[in-house]
Amino acid sequence: MAKIYVEGLYKIFGPNPKKALQMLSEGITKDDIMASIRHGVGVNNATFEVHEGEIVVVMGLSGSGKSTLVRCLNRLITPSAGKILIDGRDVLTMDEDELRQLRQRKMGMVFQNFALFPHRTVLENAALGLEIQGMERQERLKLADEALSLVGLDGWGESYPRQLSGGMQQRVGLARALALSPDILLMDEAFSALDPLIRRDMQDELINLQERMRKTIVFISHDLDEALKLGDRIILMKDGAIVQIGTPEEILTHPADEYVARFVEDVDITKIMTAESVMKHSEAVAYLRTDGPRAALRKMRKHNIAHLFVVDHTHQLVGIVSADSAAVLAQRGEGSLTEAICTDIKTVFPGTPAQDLFGIMADLPYPLAVVDEGNKFKGVIVRGTLVAALAERGGAA
Amino acid sequence: MSQYKLPVGEVIETGIDFLVEHLSFITKASAKVVETVLGAMESGLLLVPIPVFIVLVGVGVWFLTKDRKLTVGSALGLALIWNMGLWAATVSTLALVVVATLCAIAIGVPLGICVAISKGAYKVVMPILDVMQTMPAFVYLIPAIPFFGLGKTAAIFSTVIFSMPPAIRFTCLGIRQIPAELVECSTAFGATRMQRLFKLDLPLASPTIMAGINQTVMLALSMVVIASMIGAKGLGGEVWKAIQRLQMGRGFEAGIAIVIVAMILDRVLQKLGTRKEN
Structure with missing residues (x-):
């Protein structure tokens, strides 16, 4: 139950609130009501709850x-x-x-x-x-x-x-x-x-x-x-x-x-936006069990990227492979990606503020992975998308 | 136009006559009570040896105001009154003013509170106050006589009526001037009207109420002089006597005594008012 529950709340200032309510329900605006019958609309149909x-x-x-x-x-x-209900009363x-x-x-x-x-x-x-x-x-x-x-x-x-x-x-x-x-x-x-x-x-x-x-x-x-x-x-x-x-x-x-x-x-x-709001939900990931070096290379080529994150069957982040190392394995005819995976990578949580991301990404040679508390892969932040997201919002940029 | 005169005066006179007929036994009885109280007060005050009285006033003024000039001035002023041979008259006037003021405050302040709280009371009382304040003070003297007979009670009655309006007005003003956000605050914390009155209204309005009381005292003092015409005696009586006998010097002496009493009362009350403000 909500602590405070407010439904359809109106406050009309003036001697005849009923008339004004009637006019509001007919879709007449606050300004027009003020102009025609001199009643102020303080609160107009507010509904919300506070937990x-x-x-x-x-x-x-x-x-x-x-x-x-x-x-x-x-x-x-x-x-x-x-x-207005407070604790249900x-x-x-x-x-x-x-x-x-x-x-x-x-x-x-x-x-x-x-x-x-x-x-x-x-x-x-x-x-x-x-x-x-x-x-x-x-x-x-x-x-x-x-x-x-x-x-x-x-x-x-x-x-x-x-x-x-x-x-x-x-x-x-x-x-x-x-x-x-x-x-x-x-x-x-x-x-x-x-x-x-x-x-x-x-x-x-x-x-x-x-x-x-x-x-x-x-x-x-x-x-x-x-x-x-x-x-x-x-x-x-x-x-x-x-x-x-x-x-x-x-x-x-x-x-x-x-x-x-x-x-x-x-x-x-940058103070408000978080990693989650600037990241891309990338479908381009390699699956540890099923994808070999060739499959990984194909995905990278298809999405025009140089790195690919590797996840296991529960979508937990394992690491990252670069196009170069995947190519080496492919040439050797290896069937598994395991050797090429770099597991020592930086990750951030979805709630990390965007302003912190600049520092983390500054000297990172590959994109930044966003994972939740259970190390589940959520998305990718590339420097380009970070700046673009900020520019789009017209904030720090 | 004046051929068909409206019977304004007649109506009022009939009304007052009616009241006198049916109420004068009460008012006459109360006159006796008031006169006894006043008499006791006067003789009590006169019992105190004059030098002791002056010293006591000096100590009192010092204690209330901590103002050296005012203390010395008060003592010197009283000594001058003593020297002019107006001591008994002054004490009599003082007793009259004190009783009249206390009555005016006892009625005026609560009435002021009512007026501040209730819009209806405000609408009724304010015009009456306007009438009370603009009506020439002498007019009050006339009906006072049939009710109370010539003498001090009639004087006190007309003095109370004349001096009460500022007590009502200032009390009302003080309470209405309480900042809206403080009023809202006391409501938001669930105060009843009575709680608000005693925890917020009265403490905060007290400097204004004190200013009103100061005015009441001053008006009472001036009215007590006028009331000498219906037998108030005291300093006013001295002035009245001097007028009738054209004794210019004697008149001024009594006048100066009134000024001295007025100044002492005014300054002390003002200090009390501002001290509360700080």
Whole structure:
């Protein structure tokens, strides 16, 4: 079961949402609805799910409805239509009490402008959620203190928020959410107000924390680099509607439409693309048991290549033969390739970042093999295809 | 046009007469209570030897503001009042202002909170406040007399009405000015409206509320002078006497005493307000 399940979610701003919903279902666009009946479409038919322990980044330009969408999850904004299930429970049918319970215990939220209470110390700020739960002072301050050390703010508890830098203030915001030990973290542009260096630190820190805690995180961002770095999956929004949901790589390599493509074109592609996305699925391999030197040479000639990878019957990579050594064996009349196989070769996993491939391939006289954890042969990277793949995406090249 | 005069005044008068007829036994009784409390307060304050009183005020001001000039100034000002022979009148005025202000705050701040929270209350109360503030202060004196009789309670009643609007307005303003993201934050963490009020609204609005209370005190002080016309006595009474007898010097002496009291109260309250802000 998905941790968060959202289906057919709409949010209309205006006095008569029914009318606007009707118009949407007739295919009238957001802009036309605004022009004709002055109703804003915040979220337009959003359907997605978030699994336990994953980071999903909701991304889009400002005004794309990402903040509205996320605020619907804890009903800071009440949706106009649709369904939101959290752990299978419908958020939209909850009464005030149930909703408060959900907010107090299950969902922590981190805000773009930190939203720290200026009249409270850092420790008291971190303890806010627990205080609202009604926890005893001693106990809540202890938990808040633990949360502060989790985000690296040991010893800052007695300071006031204004004495802290932006990055540190947002750590307090994070600690305040973590102190609840919620299942779900909602992070609304949490790092957008920080300067780039601090932002990168915070992203790294979040990734570190996430490795330990495995929370379900919904992260809003307008920054693609951030989305690609943090997101296990990315939800791309435009005009209130979801245009694409996918892993960072899917978004980059197969943008759903022009909008997504434009969004991703500035990304430094080598950081995101992996060996898998630049490799060729080569059918040209020699089979250890069946192919002799002549068969290997024929395959090379046919595909116009100088090297051939050799696999066994379970498609495990054995090694590589060059055209020269295969020719020598063929002349000698050998029936088996075994003697010509060079087994000491470099391989990479499908997940290896493309930027690392340049170094590995730099002084390699033959193509690079991509194998999975079980040494199964997946594909080939030749320097030409690597550069071509990158050039095609318009990234580093 | 004036041939067919609308009976505005008549309607109001009938209404007040009606209220007086049916309520004056309560108001007259409460007048007795207030007068007793005030009397006790006054005689209590007068029991303190004047030099001791001045020193106590000095210590109090120093303790609250840590401002040397203000402390010395307050003590000197009070000494001047003593010297001018206006001590008893000042104490009487002070007691009146304190009681009136406390009443105004006790009603005004909670009302301000209601107005801030409820849109309906806002729509009802704000126009009434506008009327209360623009109506000439003297007008309040007239209905106060049938309800409470001539004397200090009538003075306090009209003073409370006159000085309460800033307490309401500033409290409301302070709460409405709380940054939206903090409000959203408290909601996101599941706070009830009451939790939000006590953990966020009131602490954050307190400098603004203090500014309102400061205004209330100042207005109360000015009204207490006007209320001398219906028997408030005190410093206002001295001014009133001086007007009737055309004693220019005596009038100014009482005026200066009022200014001294006003300045001490104002500066101390302002310091309290800004200290909370830091």
